[in-house]
Amino acid sequence: MIPAGDTYLLSRSEQRDSHTIDVYKRLGGYKAIEKVLKEGIAPADVIDVLKKSGLRGRGGAGFPTGLKWSFMPDKDKDPRTRYLAVNADESEPGTCKDRVIMREDPHGLVEGCLLAAWAMKLDAVYIYVRGEYRKPYDRVQQAINEAREAGLVGENILGTDFSCEIHMHKGAGAYICGEETGLMESLEGKRGHPRPKPPFPAGFGLWGQPTTVNNVETIFNVPFIIERGADWFRSTGTEASPGNFLCGISGHVERPGVYEVPLGISAKTILDEYAGGVWKGRKLKAWIPGGSSTGLLPADLIETPMDHDSVKGVGSMFGTGAMIMLDETACVVRASEVLAHFYDHESCGQCSQCREGTQWLHEIFRRIEHGKGVQEDVDNLVRLSKQMAPGKTICALADAAAIPTLAVVKHFREEIEAHIREGGCPLKASRAQEVHA
């Protein structure tokens, strides 16, 4: 049974042609920007509402959005050009929610951009979309075109002095371009090499100008909050993690999908009530709460509430809220090999620890999975992970590779050691040898 609740994020997506401006407006869209412009709500007040709402970034870090917006410099003191870069690079394994928003409800994103532009006194917005998301890209571009025709994007929006330009930008693969400074480098037409911080984007962002980078879902929340108020937003979720979120649940479940649920809901409820439980009548063995970088957790932690503090409390992270389920036939070493291969593939290569470490972790997991593991491999996995993170590199990709490694050793050491002892995968789950280089 799907529990009743106040859903809003996906409320329009169910409708036919929800991606068009007519349907969007019919369902109450563009009321928030209208309200702000007609009632003359000051930019600082918009940021204030966001702060009060407690909205946290939905791209993985969970940073308070209002606070992030307030980092933009005072425009009177710093008159440089100012930007919002919307992070639509969605590449965290397991995560497929921003795609739904862009494809089915792009005007919500557009309106969110307009509100952000007003609040932070921006000169332009760039939406950086991962290159593979062709249809979502086209839908958002179409929405911008429709909005422009309706006088909602461009000069003198709704007949006021407020102008806002929104540009689409296409990426070309590379997970690291989802890192905010890697995104900016890529947008500037360079290799996606993250920048050391400080300086932070609000001081030195796109082309060295003040920039805020926000996830799609984060921006998508803004019109709802502005229209209905901070108190309304706080009516779901938890104190520290208010609101609903889009949970993509995938892997060994009956009904994988993207579901709108309140923060703080039990992971088990999502699994059983929304996704139909573990598939094929099997039992849960392991699960990932928030995208591959958050690491595996054992089945006995499945009743963890899905909010930032609770997931942190069990030694993992909320991340993108993308849940991945592994049943009893799944091999955690194989899963670790798949993920280690991913981080090896995606490291930009700047930092010594990450460039060499991601490759090293991958090689070790691969050997173990294919029967060539040795006892010291387990200790090396831990040692190398601790040498890669936290905070030792320019960005957190090294952490993203290290955390799942530490997690699998912590929770599933026995299974790894069984591989080593038995010279192969006890579950006979090994992939074909050398399927990929």
Next chain:
Amino acid sequence: MTKITVNGREVEADPTKPLIAACEGNGVEVPHYCYHAGLTPVGSCRICQVEVQEGGRPPRVVVACRTPVSEGMVVNTESEAAHETRRECLEFLLKDHPLDCPICDKAGECTLQDYTYSEGQAAGQSKEPRQNFEKRKDLGEKIVLDQERCILCSRCVRFFEEVTETPQLTVSGLGSRSRIETFGDRPLVGNYQGNITDICPVGALTLKSFRFQARVWNLIKKASTCGECSRGCSISVEVLRRGEVKRIRPRYNEQVNRWWMCDTGRFATDAANPAERVSALQRGYSGLEPCELDDAVGVVRAAHGSYERHAIVASPWVTNEEGAKLAELAKRLGATPMFVSSPANDLKDELLHTGDPCPNRRGLEALGFEAKTPEELAELLAETETALLFGERVARLLGQETLDALPKSLRAFLFDDAPAAAPALRIVVGMANWVERKGTWTNIDGHEGKVQAARTAPSGIRQPLALLADLLQTESVAETANGGANAR
């Protein structure tokens, strides 16, 4: 200047530069690869990590190349945490690094070796097979790239982007598949390629002219000045046992060339090792024949005493000290000293090369020497009775044509580092060249560059100052001070 404390010592730090510059500038070495004071810091190698404490916050480990200094900052470059992170970085860098030390030119001046030893990371821990990349990638006439040795510090890429502003190298691919490449198989171009082999911390980029030529710890290195143009870049002349100049590299000089030098100067090693040297020749019935040096000098002195119209023609390689003596001689002989002024060449660029092949033009002009082209000299010398052609390369700069055209009646005396033959030449005396003598040149901007001998001149080859003392009939200058062992 900002006051910070480094390893317990209070020092002054330039607030416009990163912390690592403050450490290095105050004699505290911080291991680093990707950082170079002449390039934009990137903070990617991660080895320059030091422990800092500022503003009452707990100590933290930071990369010194990307950390600004702050008033009162307390820095510890030797803390356990700093050493630990260095060891970790080294372990990662050694994972795929080939065990090439026994055959690698960089051994002995390789900071991967040095830091590995000093941090105690004795052996690589990885059991994984190393990756294979191109090991002898030809980057053109001058440079070879070993992609396996490369630690991806990207200094070479940034050098071409920022210093010569001619991007030629890139990191291609990403992650553990990253490697340094040119576009397609294009060779490197330009007159500054050699610098990337200096700044490469390991033996990934090597000079074809130096590959397998010498072990760097067998080289004797002397600080000197380049003479290939009037920039006078500060250099290090590096000589092997039997005195062969094996390598020339730039030395840092804030005012003149900073960290760089051009390839014209770098590859002047051949000119520093001329094939043929002579001690003294005198014209006899069958041409120029070996003679006693005393006799040769005596002939010149006699000629200077007997005739009226004399010419003193110096090479622009003559030092200020030699020039002063030559000017004195010219005054005594009633002649205006001159020097061979070669025309500007097309090597002039925006960076260092001035296009003027006369290293001491400015110094000689200040001493009263007049610059004359070989054509002008040909005319002028035809009017005189004696001509003293003095200085390294003076014959080559005049040119064989000019020399041959000199009238046989002219009593021409050649004092040069390499011999030449022409009908007008009565005497040829061999002298030490710029690698074998000491003095100063004044560069295009008025900076004095010290020339220092990197080896002793061969037996029978004399120091110019000593010869000038003889010509002036004064006491012979003590030769040992010049590094020349051959006393008269």
Next chain:
Amino acid sequence: MTLPESLIAEFDELVAKYPERRAGLIPALHRCQEELGGWLSPEIMEAVAEYFAMEPVEVYGVASFYPMFKLRPQGKHVIGICENISCDLRGAQDIVEHVCAKTGAPVNGTSEDGSYTVELLQCQGACANAPMFDLDGVYHEDLTPEKIDAILGGLQ
């Protein structure tokens, strides 16, 4: 080579969106790959470099960073199969085997007759509809061998 006029016109419009022209590089490379044969040859990179007043080596450094840019000729149809965790858990490896068998292309290679290139991809954001592949820029999700046969059978 010279870029076709139509692409130049597109690029002129494209770079106007940014304060610095170079930001148009990656979208421009996409268009070149789409219009000029499905891969970025050295000649194309040189022409693009000229348009952006960059050196070819800089364009190459950028192009070689991004998995979507192909620096070698591709087959007529390019099939990219996700091998990451959510797809792997739902049988991506079986999909890989099936596709390779049907197309005659080796993994990360091109079939001998040049019809198909099969490559392995990282997470494509279709996790809730795994397993999937991207065929010539279009996602096909919730794949089964039967579905694959139907899709491939419908191709020219």
